[in-house]
Amino acid sequence: MGQHPQHPVDGVQGAPAGARHVPVLLPRVAELLAPALAGRPAVLVDATLGLGGHAAALLAEHPQLTLVGLDRDQQALAVAGRRLVAFADRTHLVHAVYDRIADVLADLDIVRVDGVLFDLGVSSLQLDADERGFAYSRDAELDMRMDPTTGPTAADVLNTYPVADLARILREYGEERFAGRIAAAVVRRRASAPWARSGELVDLLYAVVPAASRRTGGHPAKRTFQALRIEVNGELEALRTALPAALDALGAGGRIVVLSYHSLEDRIVKRELAERARSRTPVDLPVELPGHGAALRLLTRGGEPATPEEIADNPRAASVRLRAAERIGDAA
Template identity: 80%
Template structure:
């Protein structure tokens, strides 16, 4: 969603610095420069990447998706100078194929995913994404729909809550935390982030707190992913985005935690391999790789980028180019 992060406690100015902007622009340039190209920014956020790309490429048409109506409105103001070349759509990125169909754009030249929570969401206290500021336990990226974090905590069976914390937060003490939540909600429902943070300080062993970072970090991540269906949305969105790329088109994905990055890595690797049996001496027709990987593994932020924007610290960037139509 524009300027993204899974981290916390960055200075307020960080929200205006899109992560890896120069690298993103360099990777997309061969696919969108000097032609009437179409780029999908699947996580528009505050429009930082989009504004720079539209300014650099006067023939570029941008399709910007975001599930957060507030972010979409702010990005619209930021991109007003390019309004004749933008389509801003209130949608989760797993609807990318539907949105492109509705716009009559079956093929695009570039796709950008900047995953995680946007700076706008982290910095808005009332949204409840941050464990460092007390707020209602909401965590919805689209505040108009879906269950809140409080509803998850107060209504999920203990085993299901433990699964969410274990799978989405990679939380070693998921069972202990889920049991503590159950005891607490039997007395009174959890409503505020400070209540949850206090509970986590008590539930997570002190020895782990000394080495494992803030005891709330993993639980807050897990709740956010569950509330917003982030991993399921990504699993649907990535294949749709790749299928929409024209030959020569490029995709760039910025992920901020290992679960997202694993999904991206697997999908790109799968499509960059030949499907010709290894014992055959020649490539079978329509069996060659669909994609060429543009990054060796996942690229990380430079020290200079992290100094400029601390929220870039966890980023994992991967990119690929479409080299042939799918069979």
């Protein structure tokens, strides 16, 4: 899964040295959301607040905007809170996974929102903190939890899952060709010593994944680390729940923008938006049945990539795909 590619901004306390804070595609995100937010009291849900880069720009651009910011990472919420202190009277920052959007809005007595933003993937805060274990380029504890206060770690997965389950995760979430071979090697290795460090896993992957595949598939650990992170954080299940809830909360003219960083995420987003952009009236009827028309109008043609200039400035932007849609009529 991709990261939140960002540019350096001074003065954000609590972020790791070298953390980057202005998210990828910010001008495009702002352009797509502006018609739903501009010139009136509006509510935006930033479902993946991260370090608050999108939120800060949108709050500054729209002085009547109220932000509901969610993040499962309490460290990220603290950093974002300091960054957004000038807008504190217009923000609600909530420690929650984005699949709790409906509950969060109900707790705030918000029935309809005007915009929703998902910037999926690993935040720079998480990637740049060595102790979190997300980056295969640095040896660390095998943690990978976006919320380090709860749930099993990547080490727990490697040390307890049966070989068949490990292979399935690597195949489905990492799209790893050598899933069976890697899973078997992981289980053999843990019989003599439990998994604890990312460097140990990288060494095993170098030994197991054929060298020839690296010429086209990149680093041999990339797909396995992606698969473990998705499993540890339940990312795809959360997205499948969060997207319908977010779309149901949009009022008439409300807009949603989603940034995905790998094909598994993008496929879920594409399917959900396309389904709601389709009429449910039988094709052989000459008129639209009441309540059966399309609920969304798609605002992008396919998944929009970052520009070559942006990718050159920050290679982490290379995998991003943006999709956006607008609600037609009022929410059901």
